Amino acid sequence: MKLYHAIMNWLFPPKCILCGRLLAETELDLCQECRLEAPEYRKGKTTPQFLDSFTAVWYYEGNVRKSLLRYKFGGARDYASGYGRLLAMRILELNPEKFDILTWVPTHPLRQLRRGYDQVELLAKAVGRELGMKPAALLRKVRHNPAQSGIHDDARRRENVQGVYRLRPGKSAAGQRILLLDDILTTGATAGEAARVLTAAGAKEVHCAALAAARKE
Numbered sequence: 387m388k389l390y391h392a393i394m395n396w397l398f399p400p401k402c403i404l405c406g407r408l409l410a411e412t413e414l415d416l417c418q419e420c421r422l423e424a425p426e427y428r429k430g431k432t433t434p435q436f437l438d439s440f441t442a443v444w445y446y447e448g449n450v451r452k453s454l455l456r457y458k459f460g461g462a463r464d465y466a467s468g469y470g471r472l473l474a475m476r477i478l479e480l481n482p483e484k485f486d487i488l489t490w491v492p493t494h495p496l497r498q499l500r501r502g503y504d505q506v507e508l509l510a511k512a513v514g515r516e517l518g519m520k521p522a523a524l525l526r527k528v529r530h531n532p533a534q535s536g537i538h539d540d541a542r543r544r545e546n547v548q549g550v551y552r553l554r555p556g557k558s559a560a561g562q563r564i565l566l567l568d569d570i571l572t573t574g575a576t577a578g579e580a581a582r583v584l585t586a587a588g589a590k591e592v593h594c595a596a597l598a599a600a601r602k603e
Contacts, residue, residue, distance in 0.1 A: 400414075402415070402416050402417040402420050403415055403416065403453055403465045403468045403469065404416060404417075404420040404424055404449040404450060404452075404453045405417060405419070405420050405449050405453075407419075414468075414471075415468035415471060415472060416468075416472075420449060424444050424448075424449065424450055425444050425445040425447055425448060425450060425601075426443070426444060426445075427441065427442040427443060427444055427445055427598070427599055429441065429480075430599075430602055431602075434571070434573075434574025434575075434577055434578040434581075434594070435574070435578045435581075435582075436578050436579075436581035436582040436585050436592065437566075437574070437577060437578060437581050437592055437593065437594045438591045438592055438593050439480075439481065439593045439594070440571065440574070440577070440593070440594045440595070440596075440599075441476055441477065441480050441481070441594075441595050441596075442476070442571060442595065442596045442597060442598055442599040443469075443472050443473055443476050443596075443597050443598065444597065444598045444599075445598060445599060445600070445601045446570055446572070446598035446599060446600050446601070447601065450597075450598050451598070453465065454569060454570060454597060454598060457469070457505055457569075458501075458505050458569060458570075459501070461502070463502075463503055463505070463508055466505075466508040466509055466511070466512045467512050469509055469512060469597055470509055470511070470512020470513045470514075470515065470516055471512070471516055472597075473509070473512075473513050473567070473595055473596075473597060474512075474513045474516030474517050475516075476595065477513070477517070477565070477595050478517070481565075481593060481595075483563075485519070485563050485564065485565040485593070486562040486563045486564065487522050487524065487559070487562050487563075487564045487565070488510060488513065488514055488517065488519040488520070488521045488522065488564075488565045488567070489510065489521060489522050489523065489524040489525065489564060489565070489566055489567070489584075490504075490506040490507055490509065490510040490521065490523075490525075490566065490567040490568070491506055491525070491551075491566065491567070491568045491576055491577060491580045492504060492506070492507065492523070492525050492526060492527050492551075493505070493506065493527060494527040494529070494530045494531075495527075496530050497530070505569055506567055506568055506569050507521070507523075509567055509569060509597070510567050513567060513595075522557070523554060523557075524553060524554060524557050524559060524564075524584065525551045525552065525553065525554065525580055525583060525584070526551070526552055526554050527550055527551055528549075528550060528551070528552050529549065529550045531546050531547065531550050534546060534547070534572065534575065534576055540573045540575070543572075543573050543575040543576075544573070544575045544578075544579075546575070547575050547576050547579040548579065550579065551579060551580050551583045552583065553583060553584070553587045558587070558588075559584045559587040559588055559589040560587065560588035560589070561588060561589075561590050562588075562589050562590055563589075563590050563591045563593075564584055564589050564590075564591065564592045564593070565593050565594075565595065566580060566581060566584070566592055566593065566594045566595075567594070567595055567596065568580075568594060568595075568596040569596060569597050569598070570596060570597065570598050570599070570600075571594070571596045571598070571599040571600070572599070572600040573600075577594045577596070581594065
């Protein structure tokens with residue numbers, strides 16, 4: 387196995403998941419420059435509705451935005467492992483108490499078919515490996531609504547996601563402390579709607595973590 391990884395690293399040397407530069411032997415996931423200069427997320431003044439807390443790794447700008455667009459739309463699914471390590475560290479740093487369930491905001495099956503994968507599900511699996519938790523698919527998306535990225539009005543974003551999620555048959559959130567993952571949070575409408583469904587299903591707490599969030603200041 388070590389030989390296999392050595393050959394793969396020689397054929398496909400690891401690169402920074404943000405800027406794409408080749409990594410030095412002492413670097414993991416991020417180059418030193420991006421580790422120091424990527425716009426680190428700072429806790430906002432407000433938490434999206436229906437969430438008990440929210441955190442992210444970065445602000446959604448610069449190389450972070452370019453990286454996430456490659457991951458989400460450009461087939462860069464191999465970024466998931468590095469993203470998962472970084473997000474897990476942020477979760478443990480700010481919310482060290484153990485969660486009962488790790489889940490994610492799902493994409494619609496048609497969009498997943500077109501893309502080839504659910505990018506947030508891949509992220510949840512990577513975070514789960516770091517936290518020692520197996521992700522559970524609690525939610526399903528029942529309506530193929532327009533992408534939030536194409537809607538810039540906050541009220542319209544909230545309207546666009548109303549009723550798009552349902553608790554999966556046979557699943558329970560009752561009395562559970564849930565960690566909900568997403569990739570990008572802008573207004574919080576999507577994560578808030580997912581959290582609303584979980585809360586209505588009896589969840590005790592719903593905490594959300596994402597890779598990036600829009601800067602509000």
